[in-house]
Amino acid sequence: MRPKPIAIIVLAQLFGTSLWFSANSAGDDLMRAWGLSSADIGHLTNAVQLGFIIGTLSFALTGFADRFPASRIFAACALIGALANAGFAMFAEGMSSGMGLRFVVGLALAGVYPLGMKLVVSWVPQQAGAALAWLVGMLTLGTSLPHGVRMLDAGWGWQATILVSSVLAVVAAGLILRLGDGPHLVRRTGMPALHLGEVLMALREPAFRASALGYFGHQWELYAFWTLVPLMLAALPATAGWAPSAISAASFAVIGIGALGCVFGGFVSRRVGSARVAAAALALSAACCAIYPFAVNASPLLLAALMLLWGASVVADSPHFSALSARACPQTIVGSALALQNAIGFAVTMVSIDLGTRLWPAWGEHVAWLLLPGPVLGLLALRPLWRTRPAAS
Structure with a gap:
């Protein structure tokens, strides 16, 4: 290569x-x-x-x-x-x-x-x-x-x-x-129109349904978290008096560390499979959601570790949902099925972003609990896949 x-x-x-x-x-x-x-x-x-x-x-x-x-x-x-x-x-x-x-x-x-x-x-x-x-x-x-x-x-x-x-x-x-x-790209002409009902039928496949529902739970948390990070960091007692540039630096670190989470998850999936990597990431981010309101007054070092762990785990599962769904649905409609899954997933983000930013002034750090149902329900939906024999990615 x-x-x-x-x-x-x-x-x-x-x-x-x-x-x-x-x-x-x-x-x-x-x-x-x-x-x-x-x-x-x-x-x-x-x-x-x-x-x-x-x-x-x-x-x-x-x-x-x-x-x-x-x-x-x-x-x-x-x-x-x-x-x-x-x-x-x-x-x-x-x-x-x-x-x-x-x-x-x-x-x-x-x-x-x-x-x-x-x-x-x-x-x-x-x-x-x-x-x-x-x-x-x-x-x-x-x-x-x-x-x-x-x-x-x-x-x-x-x-x-x-x-x-x-x-x-x-x-x-x-x-x-x-x-x-690249040399492997094949362009098609005269393609038939997409039959939406055929794509929706992919949800009848248990494995595709499990992956898609897990992805929707993941999306509930991910983009709302990224939107709220600067607000959360600026409101912490540990950052009182910080300049805007310092808050931006902390936001860069908390969100950007997710790139390392994705790459690390990609390596681990070769051994344990995509489903178990996605499940582990969902479990970790759910734990961070649950703990965060209790940790806002913790030592700066402990709080930094929690935020970085949250930033790394909240997105580490993302590529694996695409891989799992692509394997589970009929290959003739894989592109359209993934497009529909992404569209629904991003529609979910709009709801959680709106609620999270709207409730932030009243809820403060407890808005993390608004995000918690996403990874929890996603983990439950993904259960049939991560409990089965791992498939390397």
Whole structure:
């Protein structure tokens, strides 16, 4: 295997997905400048989620991604996302204009994240499973990257932090456009329209149903946690008096460590199987949800360890749900079934993000318990798979 194509795709995924939470990294500045509440920050995040859902379903229903070169779609979407993100930084003056631009960012990301997976398969189909863990890890690191940029605190204002993500997305477009599609990509023409009922029938397969329900539980926690991390860190007694750049640095660490969790989980799955890695990650993140409200007054070292463990475990299961579902559903509809699973999963995130940010002012640290049912129910749903004989990933 030539490492260069995968390294390029992974780097482009990191840069392109930095658009996702670019506005959240400037959340406290936006709250001051626009007079927003924590619930409004949740609405901005959900605008991206909704755009991603509609974009993903559009690709699945039209077969667009199978008719045209994946590298060109990725590059075009990265550029569109960069422009919308830059428009948010430079021209948005409040929620009314900001929401629309964040929605376009979400639409564009539907051509970045899933198409990155397709590009991996086009280059090294025999190692797609291991590469998938790296891709989700880069999505995680990309999510935290705007916080990392903001922690530099160059004094340029929140707009500069967001614009850096646009520049990185343009670089991602250039990298993938130059790389092109791999030799194993097969484009299809004249594809029949998707029969939604046929895709829904995949839920009759017990293994697919178990994986999908586990994924939905995982999604309930994941994006709400990422949205709430800066609020949670800023409210801790241990961080009282910290500068915004220090909170951004801590947010970068807590979210970004999930990339290591994904990569580590990918290695472990070769021995114990994807289902048991996903179950272990769900159990760990559930424990962190349950313990967190009791730990806010603990020693800074203990609290830091808890937050880092939570950040690492909350996303470590993500690539394994895709692997489990892909193996469980009929191969003739695997792409559409995964697209539908992702769309439902991201719809779930919109509910938990909205509730979490809306209830934050009243609940404070106890909002962690709002996230707890996700990993618990996900673990229960996944039980038939992690109790069976492991299948290496």
